Amino acid sequence: MSQNSKVTSNKFSSVEKTMNTCFIVYLFLLLLEVVICTCLEYYYGLDFQYETFNKEAKPDHWYLGSFRRASFGNIVNDAVSYLILFSYIIPISLYVTLELQRVFSSVFFTWDIDLYNKETDEPAMVNSSDLNEELGQINILFSDKTGTLTENVMIFKEASIGGSKYSFLDLRFKSLGRCSFSDISFRRSFDETDSRQSFREPKEEKKIHQFLMALSLCHTVQVAKKESGRKNGILNGCDNESYVADDDDISSQSFKNIEYNASSPDEKAILEACNTLGMKYVGEDELKGFCKILDCRATSPQIKMYKKLYVLEFDSVRKRMSIIVKHPNGKIYLITKGAESSVIPRCVMGPTYETNRHIDDYALVGLRTLAVAIKELSDLDLINFENIYHQANQSIEDRDTKLMSVYDSVENNLVLLGATAVEDKLQEGVRDTLINLGWAGIAVWILTGDKKETAINISYSCGHLLPDMTVLDITSLTNITVTRKLQGFLEHIEHMSEVFGLVVDGDTLKLIMPVEENRELLYEISVKCQAVVCCRMSPLQKSEIVKMMKNSPLNPVTAAIGDGGNDVAMIQEAHVGIGIMGKEGRAAVRSADFAFAKFCFLRKVILVHGHWYYYRVALLTQYFFYKNVACFTDQLNYAFYSNFSTQTLFDGANLTGYNLLYTAVPIFIFALLAQNLDSSKLLGNPFLYRRISKNHLLSKRELFVWFLHGIWHSFAIYFGWVLYWNKTANFSSESDQMMDQASFGICVYTSLIILVNLKLLFHARSWNWPLISSIIFSVAVYFGFNLLYHSLRVPSSIMNLIGYDYDTEITPTVPLTVEMFQVYYHVLSSPGVWLFTLLVIVVALIPDVAIRIVRKHWASIQRRAKLTKKILESKINRGCYEIKGGSSLFPTEQEEYILGRKINPLGRNLSKIHNNNIA
Numbered sequence: 001m002s003q004n005s006k007v008t009s010n011k012f013s014s015v016e017k018t019m020n021t022c023f024i025v026y027l028f029l030l031l032l033e034v035v036i037c038t039c040l041e042y043y044y045g046l047d048f049q050y051e052t053f054n055k056e057a058k059p060d061h062w063y064l065g066s067f068r069r070a071s072f073g074n075i076v077n078d079a080v081s082y083l084i085l086f087s088y089i090i091p092i093s094l095y096v097t098l099e100l101q102r103v104f105s106s107v108f109f110t111w112d113i114d115l116y117n118k119e120t121d122e123p124a125m126v127n128s129s130d131l132n133e134e135l136g137q138i139n140i141l142f143s144d145k146t147g148t149l150t151e152n153v154m155i156f157k158e159a160s161i162g163g164s165k166y167s168f169l170d171l172r173f174k175s176l177g178r179c180s181f182s183d184i185s186f187r188r189s190f191d192e193t194d195s196r197q198s199f200r201e202p203k204e205e206k207k208i209h210q211f212l213m214a215l216s217l218c219h220t221v222q223v224a225k226k227e228s229g230r231k232n233g234i235l236n237g238c239d240n241e242s243y244v245a246d247d248d249d250i251s252s253q254s255f256k257n258i259e260y261n262a263s264s265p266d267e268k269a270i271l272e273a274c275n276t277l278g279m280k281y282v283g284e285d286e287l288k289g290f291c292k293i294l295d296c297r298a299t300s301p302q303i304k305m306y307k308k309l310y311v312l313e314f315d316s317v318r319k320r321m322s323i324i325v326k327h328p329n330g331k332i333y334l335i336t337k338g339a340e341s342s343v344i345p346r347c348v349m350g351p352t353y354e355t356n357r358h359i360d361d362y363a364l365v366g367l368r369t370l371a372v373a374i375k376e377l378s379d380l381d382l383i384n385f386e387n388i389y390h391q392a393n394q395s396i397e398d399r400d401t402k403l404m405s406v407y408d409s410v411e412n413n414l415v416l417l418g419a420t421a422v423e424d425k426l427q428e429g430v431r432d433t434l435i436n437l438g439w440a441g442i443a444v445w446i447l448t449g450d451k452k453e454t455a456i457n458i459s460y461s462c463g464h465l466l467p468d469m470t471v472l473d474i475t476s477l478t479n480i481t482v483t484r485k486l487q488g489f490l491e492h493i494e495h496m497s498e499v500f501g502l503v504v505d506g507d508t509l510k511l512i513m514p515v516e517e518n519r520e521l522l523y524e525i526s527v528k529c530q531a532v533v534c535c536r537m538s539p540l541q542k543s544e545i546v547k548m549m550k551n552s553p554l555n556p557v558t559a560a561i562g563d564g565g566n567d568v569a570m571i572q573e574a575h576v577g578i579g580i581m582g583k584e585g586r587a588a589v590r591s592a593d594f595a596f597a598k599f600c601f602l603r604k605v606i607l608v609h610g611h612w613y614y615y616r617v618a619l620l621t622q623y624f625f626y627k628n629v630a631c632f633t634d635q636l637n638y639a640f641y642s643n644f645s646t647q648t649l650f651d652g653a654n655l656t657g658y659n660l661l662y663t664a665v666p667i668f669i670f671a672l673l674a675q676n677l678d679s680s681k682l683l684g685n686p687f688l689y690r691r692i693s694k695n696h697l698l699s700k701r702e703l704f705v706w707f708l709h710g711i712w713h714s715f716a717i718y719f720g721w722v723l724y725w726n727k728t729a730n731f732s733s734e735s736d737q738m739m740d741q742a743s744f745g746i747c748v749y750t751s752l753i754i755l756v757n758l759k760l761l762f763h764a765r766s767w768n769w770p771l772i773s774s775i776i777f778s779v780a781v782y783f784g785f786n787l788l789y790h791s792l793r794v795p796s797s798i799m800n801l802i803g804y805d806y807d808t809e810i811t812p813t814v815p816l817t818v819e820m821f822q823v824y825y826h827v828l829s830s831p832g833v834w835l836f837t838l839l840v841i842v843v844a845l846i847p848d849v850a851i852r853i854v855r856k857h858w859a860s861i862q863r864r865a866k867l868t869k870k871i872l873e874s875k876i877n878r879g880c881y882e883i884k885g886g887s888s889l890f891p892t893e894q895e896e897y898i899l900g901r902k903i904n905p906l907g908r909n910l911s912k913i914h915n916n917n918i919a
Contacts, residue, residue, distance in 0.1 A: 011575060011593070013134040014557060015617050018698045019094070022625060026090050033089075033636055034082040041078060041644030081646035082639075088632040091624040093659040101620060101671040102129040105613060108672075109594075114604055117597030122581050124601070128593035134576050135594070135606055136614025136692055138442055139556035142546050142570055145448035145458055146368070147265075147563035147582040148599055150424040154269030157367060160358035161418035162207040163351030171208060171277050209297055211417045212279040214372050215270050216293050217306055218323045218335040220313065221262045223283035258282065265583055266368065269422050284308065291325065304328055309382070310389070312407050316449070316538040316566060318342060322411055324377065324385075332382055334375040336411055340419060340451065341507070341536060343371035350416025362421040363453030366461060369421055373414035385410050429600025431463040436603050438530075440689035445532040445549075447542045447570065452505055455535040464531050470498045472525065475505040475535075482511045486521035493528045502529040506536040513544055523552055543569035550575065561602065562588050578602070607689055608679045618697035619763065620671040622706045627663055627756040629710030634718045634748055641722075649745045651820050653789055662753050662782045666760050666774040676765040705851075713759070713844050717751045720840040724832075739830070742823045746786070747833060753782050755841050762848060790824040792816045 106126040109115070115124035126132070146152060159166050260281075262268035271281055278296035282303070285292065291306045307326035314321035320338020327333060336343055340359050344352055350373070359369045377385070388409070392402035434444055444464060448455050452475055459465040472489050474482075493500055502525060504512075512518040526532050526549070534545060542560075550558045550573065560567070560574035563582030568591045571577035579592030580599060589595040594605065638649040648655070682688055696702070725744060757775045764771060793813040796806035806814055815821035827833055854861075 011128070011131060013131050013617075014137050014695045015133045015614070015621060015698060016130070018695060018703075019098075019621050022621075022703065023090065026625070030083070030086055030089055033086045034079055037082045037086075037636070037639050037644055038075065038079045040639075041646075042075065044644070078646055085635055085646060085648060086632065088635070088655060088658070089628050091628045091659065093664065094621065094624040097624070097664065097668055097671070098617065098620065101617065101668060102132050104672055105129070105132055105616070109609055112604070112609070115596050115601045117581070120581065120597055122597050124594070124596040124605075125579075125589065126594055127590070131576055131593045132609075132613040133617040134557060134614075135559075135610030136612075136689070137557040137695060138559045138576060138606060138610065139554075139693065140443045140445065140549055140558045141437060142445045142447055142542070142558065142560040142574060143599075144542075144562035144564070144567045144570075145446055145450060145455060146424060147584055148561055148567075148580050149427060149430050149446070149458060149462055151427050152265050152424060152563065152583045154265045154368070155423045156269050156273030156420065157423045158362065158421040159211070159418055160351075160355050160362075160421070161211045162204070163354035164204075165358055165361075166208070168273065168277075171212075205297075207417075209279075210374070211372060212274050212277055212297070213293065213295075214335045214374055214417055215337070215420070216274045216279045216281045217291055217325055218321065218337045218372070219262070219267045219271060219281075220311065220321070221260045221267055221271055221281070223258050223281070224261055225257060225259075263585070265424075266370065266422055270370075270420055310385075312411070314338070315404075316540075317404065318407060318411075319449070319536075319538075320411070322407070324382070332377040332379070334377055334410060334414075336373045336375070336414055337370055339449075339536070340369060340371040343373050343414070344416060346412050347373050347414045347416040350414075351418075352416055355416055355419050359419050359421075359451065360453055362419075363451045364457055366426075366454055366457040367421040367423055368454060369419050369451060371419045372417045374417055375414045377410075381410075426458065426461055427599050429598070429603075431461075433600050433603045435463050436607065436683075436686045439686035440607060441687070441693060442606070442689075443530070443532075445534065445545070447534045447537055447545060449506075449537055449566065450535055452503060452535045455533050456503060459531065459533050465501045465533065466499070466531070468499065469501045469530065470496075471501045471503055472529070473503050474508055474522075474525075475503060477508045477511065479511055482508060483515075483518055483521070486512075486518060486525065490521055490525050493525060500529045501531040501533070502526055503533045503535065505534070506538060506541050509534070509537070509541050509545070513541075513548075519548060523548060527552070527554065539566040539569045542567070543573040546570045546573040561599070564588055578605075604679070604683065607686055608682045611677070611682050611689060611692060612675060614692050615676050615697065616671045616674050618692075618695075619674065620667060621698060622702065623667050623670075623760060623763075625703075626706045626710045626759070627667075628659075629707060630713040630717075630756055631658060631749075631752045633711060633714035634752070637714070637718045638745075650749050651742070651745070651817070653817075654749055654786070657782075657785065658753075661785070662778050663756055665778050666757055666771065669770050669774045670760060670764060673768055673770060674764060674766065709759075709848065712847060713752070713755055716844040717748055717755065717840055720836070720843065721747050721751070724836050724840075739826055742820055743827050746823055746827050747837070750782075750827075751837050751840055754779060754837070755844055758841065758845065759848065762845070762852075786824045789816065790820050790822055 106129040109126050109132075110123050112124060116122070143149060156168055158168065159171060260268050260271050262271070274281065280294040280296065282292045282294050284290065285305075289308050291308050293304045293306065295302055295304050305328060308323065309326060309332070310324040312322040312324075318338070319342040320336055322334055322336040324332065324334050336346075340356065344356060355371065359371070362369050385406070388406050389403075392399065392406045395402050437444060446455060446459055446464060448458075450458075456465065456471075460467070465471060472493075474485060474489070477485055504522070512522050534542075537545075546558055546560055549556060557576070558574040559576040559578060560570040561578040561580065562568075562571055563580035564584035565587035567579075567588050571579065571588060571592050576594070577592040579589035579595035581589055581595055581597045596602075596605065635649055638647070639645075677688065721744060724747075757778060761767070761771070761775055792815070794816050796804070796808050796811050796814045799814055800806055800808070804814075
């Protein structure tokens with residue numbers, strides 16, 4: 001695994017990348033506002049004198065004071081003042097709110113009862129909440145096969161030994177006691193055929209005996225003692241429910257309470273089968289290094305001791321493992337087990353043709369295969385191996401490469417014994433999940449280390465490859481033929497309108513990936529194929545394929561799902577890594593961004609949680625930029641009315657509370673609980689996922705529309721109150737108290753607070769009591785704070801501590817802020833202010849309502865316009881201009897729309913939906 005590991009890079013969601021781009025744009029907008037206001041101040045400012053500067057001269061407006069000179073220091077000072085004044089337009093608090101939303105939303109993911117596995121008592125996990133919304137943007141899904149699409153519960157089914165096929169029942173030695181499976185029918189069939197005589201030829205039995213002995217020795221399984229044979233009727237330690245240890249054979253009484261701990265389910269299944277077939281591995285003497293095999297196939301059961309000399313462990317490059325043992329008779333053997341593509345080419349003797357044919361037959365029915373070979377070593381061979389092995393093992397540089405070379409030198413000139421066939425059942429719900437993901441517009445690639453025929457069979461079984469699909473086979477090619485083959489397939493695809501699938505193997509990928517031309521050809525072919533199967537792949541090749549598509553010109557969002565350590569590289573490479581809590585350890589789960597127990601859970605994870613996560617975060621981002629534009633653009637508007645004097649329209653306390661108190665809670669509640677569509681509708685209509693793909697809700701058009709909403713609301717509120725101030729008596733209920741600039745700012749600010757909160761409620765597709773309560777609470781906090789803040793008096797001694805100079809005897813208490821004291825009370829005492837606040841908010845929301853209606857029915861309006869045009873044309877051609885019964889010609893079918901985009905019914909054009917690919 002270490003040879004196939006890779007340096008991981010930081011992952012960022014599409015929303016976060018868009019958000020960072022928006023921040024840069026708004027930063028430039030801020031600088032533009034600063035430059036414009038600074039230039040206008042020194043060009044149009046009434047308190048500047050350029051031609052003949054005179055300190056004693058006064059402007060026409062007495063309240064402006066003396067003239068000022070346009071010096072560099074004054075310009076910089078004013079520019080910095082504008083920068084501070086307008087900086088609120090950048091919503092820095094968005095980062096904090098977004099992180100909190102992601103963390104709390106992850107809790108709902110783990111709480112989902114539909115993602116909980118009762119069998120293993122494992123809920124779903126979120127390791128990286130930063131990628132929650134990326135679940136709603138997936139374009140390509142890369143999936144492992146074993147343990148991901150299948151259950152990873154291995155059952156030994158058949159074997160090819162000496163060129164002959166044997167089922168599990170055929171391999172049973174008739175002189176055995178009741179070593180059987182727990183299946184009653186199996187036990188009966190065994191008991192009925194039980195006999196103390198073998199019906200096989202001795203030569204045939206010898207081949208089977210040698211084959212089973214090789215399987216019992218060539219592994220890295222550890223034997224552990226069980227506390228008890230059974231607990232609650234279930235055999236402890238056995239994942240394979242069909243396996244039962246020997247109970248009644250007297251010779252095995254001391255070894256009956258053992259269990260196998262294996263890193264691979266295949267090894268465990270094979271050893272359990274050997275146990276049942278009379279070749280029982282009972283452990284290892286670690287001090288002396290002997291493997292103990294209880295041979296029940298002999299004339300009388302006996303324990304044989306094999307001296308374990310060296311273990312050449314499995315790796316994904318060699319795709320095989322070997323063990324060197326010393327037979328009790330003194331002979332030394334090298335036993336090799338692995339993929340047939342890496343073992344059989346190294347064999348010089350044995351039934352290679354028959355075994356290859358049998359392996360192909362097993363693969364066609366979806367069985368996993370392993371080839372087994374043996375080689376006798378002389379003492380001289382062992383000595384030579386030990387010398388070069390120790391030299392390589394003691395090397396400081398390139399130790400792994402040198403060890404690999406040593407292994408290759410000894411793993412040759414083998415004698416083929418046969419092959420095993422193990423069944424791994426398809427998980428429940430895999431087919432429905434893959435079909436629904438296809439309808440959602442997600443292309444699925446199956447990346448596996450299995451044989452081509454096995455991978456293809458599983459792909460057909462789970463609905464990945466379809467019967468009417470033309471499958472392009474890019475396997476077993478050479479350097480000479482690979483480029484020509486790829487070019488031919490690309491031309492064929494471009495000139496045909498068929499639905500294509502693609503099959504490629506690891507050996508061919510070794511020729512394709514290093515050459516840029518071949519890599520580009522493979523990419524162009526794969527994006528035009530509906531389904532892709534990659535077989536006989538190493539973990540590093542899996543990550544290379546993911547990287548190729550991830551960095552392609554289309555920039556698709558990729559996801560990788562797997563259950564084992566060999567899937568870690570591709571899980572870390574993909575934009576979204578998903579781990580399955582399977583039976584191959586927790587390496588994939590720890591390295592993944594999300595993890596759950598079964599592949600079928602992926603349907604709800606993507607179609608429901610992904611949809612909701614993206615919708616919530618996208619609206620959260622849009623709303624934050626909108627509300628800051630809506631509020632703080634009025635600071636810019638006010639600069640034109642204040643002689644560009646860098647004076648603020650709103651007081652400092654309210655400026656601080658805008659993003660912290662008055663508008664923060666409702667959008668946070670919305671981002672946690674919003675559901676634009678319920679889960680049953682999203683699961684029943686997978687094509688709804690397409691409506692949010694490609695970051696649609698944060699596209700340039702959507703961002704600009706929200707920006708225009710903010711500009712409109714800012715202008716409507718500000719200039720509406722300017723109109724009120726100019727045309728209406730701006731007095732409070734007390735005739736001697738005129739409402740001044742502070743009152744104007746409070747009126748504008750109050751209207752904006754109410755408006756932006758109503759805007760959120762208007763955009764919510766589902767109203768719930770937490771959202772409504774949060775909006776009421778936020779507005780109430782605003783009113784309550786200002787009523788208190790504008791009437792609060794503090795001891796003058798406290799104010800003196802911060803720089804004021806009050807006479808504590810004359811004025812024991814003073815207002816907290818003199819400029820804003822009692823201002824809010826004066827504003828609220830005017831009935832006209834209350835009525836105009838309601839009026840200006842309604843006027844500001846009119847475009848929102850109109851746009852919402854138009855966008856919701858735009859597709860219907862277009863369709864009806866086209867139908868009306870066709871009807872008119874047909875009437876005109878017949879010389880009749882009267883439309884009779886036109887309304888009956890319109891379709892009565894109810895169609896639904898989301899964000900103004902038409903959603904076709906599920907029953908229509910499903911084949912087109914299913915056949916769409918990433919291109």
